[in-house]
Amino acid sequence: MKVVQRPGMKGPEKIYVVEVLKGLWLTFSHVFYNLFHPEKLPTVFFPEEKKALPPATRGRHRLMKREDDSPRCTACMLCATACPAECIHIQAAESPDPNIEKFPEKFDIDMLRCVYCGFCVEACPLDAIRMDIPEVTVAGYTRDSLVYHKEFLMDHDNKDVVADYNPPRPVLWTHGPHAKP
Amino acid sequence: MEVPDGTNVLEAALSNDVPLEHFCYHRYLPVAGNCRTCMVEIEGPKGAMLTIGCNTKVAEGMVIHTDTPKAKAAQKNALEMLLLDHPLDCPICDKAGECKLQNQYMEYGLYDFRRGVPRYFKGGKDEDIGEHVILDQERCVLCTRCIRFVDELPKTSELGIVNRGHESKITIFPGARLDNAYSGNVTDICPVGALTLKEFRFKQRVWFLKKTESVCPGCARGCNITVEHNRGRVYRFMPRESAELNKTWICDEGRFSFNYYQENRVEEVRVGSSPKTLKEGMEQLAGILSGLDKEEVAAIASPWASLEDNFILKKLFEKKFNVKNLVAPLWAKKGDTDHLLKLAEKYPNEQGLNLLGIPTDSKDFWDKMEKGAFKAVIVMSQNPFGQDEGRARKTYGKVKTLVVLSAHKTKTVEQASLVFPARPFTEKSGTFVNATSRLQRFRQAIEPENPDIVESSLGLCRLAKVLMVEGFEFEDTPSIFNAMAKEVEVLKGLTFHSIPPTGKVLDLNPIAPEPFQGVKAQPNVLGKAKA
Ligand code: SF4
Ligand code: SF4
Ligand code: SF4
Ligand code: SF4
Ligand code: FES
Numbered sequence: 031m032k033v034v035q036r037p038g039m040k041g042p043e044k045i046y047v048v049e050v051l052k053g054l055w056l057t058f059s060h061v062f063y064n065l066f067h068p069e070k071l072p073t074v075f076f077p078e079e080k081k082a083l084p085p086a087t088r089g090r091h092r093l094m095k096r097e098d099d100s101p102r103c104t105a106c107m108l109c110a111t112a113c114p115a116e117c118i119h120i121q122a123a124e125s126p127d128p129n130i131e132k133f134p135e136k137f138d139i140d141m142l143r144c145v146y147c148g149f150c151v152e153a154c155p156l157d158a159i160r161m162d163i164p165e166v167t168v169a170g171y172t173r174d175s176l177v178y179h180k181e182f183l184m185d186h187d188n189k190d191v192v193a194d195y196n197p198p199r200p201v202l203w204t205h206g207p208h209a210k211p
Numbered sequence: 212m213e214v215p216d217g218t219n220v221l222e223a224a225l226s227n228d229v230p231l232e233h234f235c236y237h238r239y240l241p242v243a244g245n246c247r248t249c250m251v252e253i254e255g256p257k258g259a260m261l262t263i264g265c266n267t268k269v270a271e272g273m274v275i276h277t278d279t280p281k282a283k284a285a286q287k288n289a290l291e292m293l294l295l296d297h298p299l300d301c302p303i304c305d306k307a308g309e310c311k312l313q314n315q316y317m318e319y320g321l322y323d324f325r326r327g328v329p330r331y332f333k334g335g336k337d338e339d340i341g342e343h344v345i346l347d348q349e350r351c352v353l354c355t356r357c358i359r360f361v362d363e364l365p366k367t368s369e370l371g372i373v374n375r376g377h378e379s380k381i382t383i384f385p386g387a388r389l390d391n392a393y394s395g396n397v398t399d400i401c402p403v404g405a406l407t408l409k410e411f412r413f414k415q416r417v418w419f420l421k422k423t424e425s426v427c428p429g430c431a432r433g434c435n436i437t438v439e440h441n442r443g444r445v446y447r448f449m450p451r452e453s454a455e456l457n458k459t460w461i462c463d464e465g466r467f468s469f470n471y472y473q474e475n476r477v478e479e480v481r482v483g484s485s486p487k488t489l490k491e492g493m494e495q496l497a498g499i500l501s502g503l504d505k506e507e508v509a510a511i512a513s514p515w516a517s518l519e520d521n522f523i524l525k526k527l528f529e530k531k532f533n534v535k536n537l538v539a540p541l542w543a544k545k546g547d548t549d550h551l552l553k554l555a556e557k558y559p560n561e562q563g564l565n566l567l568g569i570p571t572d573s574k575d576f577w578d579k580m581e582k583g584a585f586k587a588v589i590v591m592s593q594n595p596f597g598q599d600e601g602r603a604r605k606t607y608g609k610v611k612t613l614v615v616l617s618a619h620k621t622k623t624v625e626q627a628s629l630v631f632p633a634r635p636f637t638e639k640s641g642t643f644v645n646a647t648s649r650l651q652r653f654r655q656a657i658e659p660e661n662p663d664i665v666e667s668s669l670g671l672c673r674l675a676k677v678l679m680v681e682g683f684e685f686e687d688t689p690s691i692f693n694a695m696a697k698e699v700e701v702l703k704g705l706t707f708h709s710i711p712p713t714g715k716v717l718d719l720n721p722i723a724p725e726p727f728q729g730v731k732a733q734p735n736v737l738g739k740a741k742a
């Protein structure tokens with residue numbers, strides 16, 4: 031084993047004030063540079079300004095729709111089963127279309143508990159839930175406002191979903207009402 | 212392996228933990244042998260031959276192979292045949308998680324279909340065939356278990372198969388509906404998701420449900436059930452196998468009573484009209500009772516309460532008051548008795564009262580009460596006047612302090628001056644003795660949120676403590692049972708945890724006939740090997 035000695039302080043370094051002044055010089059040089067060249071600032075003025083997130087960002091959830099705007103989700107609860115945070119709460123109901131059988135009457139995700147693991151997306155056999163709305167700052171004033179309901183999760187038409195990034199997913203249903211459009 | 216005479220090959224395998232697939236075979240139904248998934252190889256004079264296990268009786272010296280390549284291939288082919296037109300959309304299907312077909316598919320499945328022709332869609336995804344049952348034609352594998360059930364047990368024969376070949380399907384006969392008193396059972400025995408219950412359909416996925424061993428308190432039969440619950444809510448009652456009592460069946464009335472136990476509940480301790488904590492309530496009650504003469508206190512025990520509850524109430528009266536003032540009136544309207552399970556007497560624990568020697572003849576008791584002989588009356592899990600408010604008002608009006616321990620809001624609770632919430636059988640452990648003298652144990656499924664809701668037995672123990680009566684230092688129901696077993700002759704030697712899961716017959720006179728009168732409830736010999 032080799033013992034490495036700390037480099038000690040030498041010469042003028044030992045006079046503390048010199049080093050302090052050097053540091054202040056660096057700070058103030060940046061302050062004045064930025065003051066006179068604001069256009070070259072690397073900082074983003076969040077939240078007024080937002081950076082474009084890369085495709086495949088794992089953002090917040092959305093629920094996909096069928097062609098007729100009904101939820102694609104069939105309330106199988108596989109996402110709720112896979113979810114390690116137990117934050118998905120689904121209440122199923124009988125669908126008016128007997129071929130679809132059931133649909134989620136309620137679909138709540140408790141974002142306060144969600145750990146953004148993406149297991150729900152993996153588990154879904156119908157590609158009905160995705161995490162591609164590029165919002166990474168989920169915040170609110172009350173706990174209740176952070177439990178996202180079905181209506182909110184399905185309202186994504188004018189959100190810029192990350193560049194419609196659609197990696198190939200396995201297709202489980204090739205025919206019938208659950209086949210992908 | 213040595214099994215009883217007459218056992219079939221499949222049963223011999225199943226009862227002795229040899230895995231063998233099967234669909235159409237059901238232990239308590241006659242053999243049909245139509246699914247062909249239980250193929251085994253049996254060695255004979257002409258070499259090993261394939262045959263179905265469910266319809267072959269074992270014989271002396273028989274050599275049976277269940278997992279040779281040939282047997283496995285035959286089982287697999289039979290399964291492939293069943294799956295030809297099956298939707299296999301398990302995530303949507305309500306049976307997923309307890310479906311025989313799903314399990315077998317996971318084990319043997321040919322994951323690439325070999326079907327060369329387009330799939331045939333039978334249609335009929337949600338045929339309403341009865342008061343409780345919905346049929347999905349596409350999922351049916353035509354095992355005929357449901358048909359055999361309605362033919363053999365309720366003998367109502369509403370179901371049959373029409374058409375031929377791949378078009379054959381299950382249907383109800385014209386004009387008939389699957390409305391017999393045991394119709395829910397067909398959904399349990401249906402090995403796939405073809406028959407589902409309206410009351411349970413889409414409510415919960417079965418893998419979320421926790422199962423607790425219990426006993427149906429719907430009538431004096433005391434069928435064995437499991438209480439299936441999740442997050443403090445009961446979603447269904449399912450029959451639990453008991454070869455000696457209900458086999459694998461229960462009646463619809465019992466099955467769908469699960470909501471009754473969680474609705475219309477007494478939620479808090481109440482003195483007069485003001486809510487109190489349990490401690491305050493008990494102290495007030497103890498204050499009132501200790502100011503009275505022991506002849507002025509009476510109590511009503513209950514055939515709906517467990518053995519433990521009644522035992523503690525009786526013991527309290529023996530030690531502190533007069534046990535002659537304890538009675539358990541049997542007042543409920545009679546239901547129907549039928550040839551299968553249902554009994555007209557709606558009391559799950561009438562025999563328990565007989566066992567403890569609590570009188571059920573209540574005429575003198577009411578006379579005394581109406582004459583105003585009692586100043587305080589404790590009513591436990593009873594509502595002796597039903598909906599008859601006038602009678603209740605008249606009789607209870609003569610009592611100064613009416614104390615009620617009840618899980619449900621009733622007319623008696625309305626008249627009471629002190630109300631203590633009790634737990635229904637799903638929220639406590641205990642024992643019942645059924646009409647055929649079988650001592651059976653039920654276990655606690657859910658824990659109420661409010662800690663003031665306690666079992667009647669433990670509530671009375673607290674009262675005894677406040678009244679400073681010795682001998683009520685119990686923390687839970689099993690210890691009450693164990694103490695009771697030491698005192699009561701017929702329970703000698705038993706402990707709560709040593710009661711077998713299907714109960715133990717006690718030395719008491721039965722008060723009802725055995726179940727399944729005049730039907731062959733046991734068509735197959737159960738073949739547990741002799742050790
Ligand atoms: S991302 Fe993970 S934690 Fe969040 S809802 Fe999906 S499965 Fe649950
Ligand atoms: S896994 Fe998909 S289809 Fe199933 S409940 Fe979740 S979102 Fe709906
Ligand atoms: S409905 Fe179920 S029990 Fe009846 S034949 Fe079809 S699969 Fe069998
Ligand atoms: S027969 Fe009686 S004990 Fe059995 S399920 Fe029905 S009500 Fe319950
Ligand atoms: S179980 Fe033997 S043929 Fe169906």
